[in-house]
Amino acid sequence: DFRTFQFDGKNDEEAYLARVSWLSETVAPKGALLVQLQDRRQENLVLLRANVSDGSCQVILRESRPKAWVNLHYMLMTLPSSNSKLLEFLWASEREEGFMHLFKVTYDNKTGKTTWKRLTSGKWVVESVVNLDATNKVVYFLGNKTSLLERHLYSVSYADDADSINTIKCLTKARKGMHLSIVFDSASNTFIDTYSTRTKPPIVCMCDVKTGKVLKTIYDASKQKTTQDLLKRMNLTTPQVRRIRSEDGHDDLYMMVYKPDESVHGKGPYPCIVSVYVCVCVVCLTFPALSLS
Numbered sequence: 001d002f003r004t005f006q007f008d009g010k011n012d013e014e015a016y017l018a019r020v021s022w023l024s025e026t027v028a029p030k031g032a033l034l035v036q037l038q039d040r041r042q043e044n045l046v047l048l049r050a051n052v053s054d055g056s057c058q059v060i061l062r063e064s065r066p067k068a069w070v071n072l073h074y075m076l077m078t079l080p081s082s083n084s085k086l087l088e089f090l091w092a093s094e095r096e097e098g099f100m101h102l103f104k105v106t107y108d109n110k111t112g113k114t115t116w117k118r119l120t121s122g123k124w125v126v127e128s129v130v131n132l133d134a135t136n137k138v139v140y141f142l143g144n145k146t147s148l149l150e151r152h153l154y155s156v157s158y159a160d161d162a163d164s165i166n167t168i169k170c171l172t173k174a175r176k177g178m179h180l181s182i183v184f185d186s187a188s189n190t191f192i193d194t195y196s197t198r199t200k201p202p203i204v205c206m207c208d209v210k211t212g213k214v215l216k217t218i219y220d221a222s223k224q225k226t227t228q229d230l231l232k233r234m235n236l237t238t239p240q241v242r243r244i245r246s247e248d249g250h251d252d253l254y255m256m257v258y259k260p261d262e263s264v265h266g267k268g269p270y271p272c273i274v275s276v277y278v279c280v281c282v283v284c285l286t287f288p289a290l291s292l293s
Helices: 225-234
Strands: 016-022 032-038 044-051 057-064 077-079 086-093 101-108 114-118 126-133 138-143 152-157 178-184 190-196 203-208 214-220 240-245 252-257
Touching: 057 086, 057 101, 077 126, 086 126, 101 126, 126 178, 138 178, 152 178, 190 214
Parallel strands: none
Antiparallel strands: 016 032, 032 044, 044 057, 077 086, 086 101, 101 114, 126 138, 138 152, 178 190, 190 203, 203 214, 240 252
């Protein structure tokens, strides 16, 4: 058995079927999908609710950035609700500020009205949502609020009565660097943190959710003989971080400089190779231990 959903063709966003996800039976007992459509120029996006029972569709929200583009993401997460008339979900958007941030969005199935509650704000970005604690109404995410050159784990309350922006808490601040992977246990009591820096290869540790403190170090690559031998054989040089001002004087631009080994190549000057990846996404300089993105 299958259902065909008919779009009316009136929306420019119907060029790309960008994302599709099922709504839970609790939220949609008769079955429904959340569908994201985007236009060819990637300047507009529409989020639809597609009902399985009759193939009808309702517009939940629209995003438009005619002077830039709408970045796709995987941070759409439906929230449990005791009110069957309301569809509540987490959503990430660059609206208003131009930086990717989290919102709690509520859609009234009866009136068609959509309301937004901002959860994060500022000149930094939310990169991904890693855990949702529905019991305590807390969402955990990775972002660069602490430093534009690092990635950390944060928590924020999405409760209706919370001043969400002022509840943001960094759980990995004591461990500087790039937190590459975060995995929570099913009860949201502990998490496994994998992180590295420009001078240290990956470390894996188990941490307490409330305090962020390390409970146990599971793996430290710097203490493994194979890693030590590899680093010694490769004779890697720690890159230098440099900062320049943008041409309009509004922003700082960061770079990493890898200088040749003077004992092999002399004091220079050296030829300069510039690596820049420009695409329809946020261009970000980050610092894993042994790679550059």
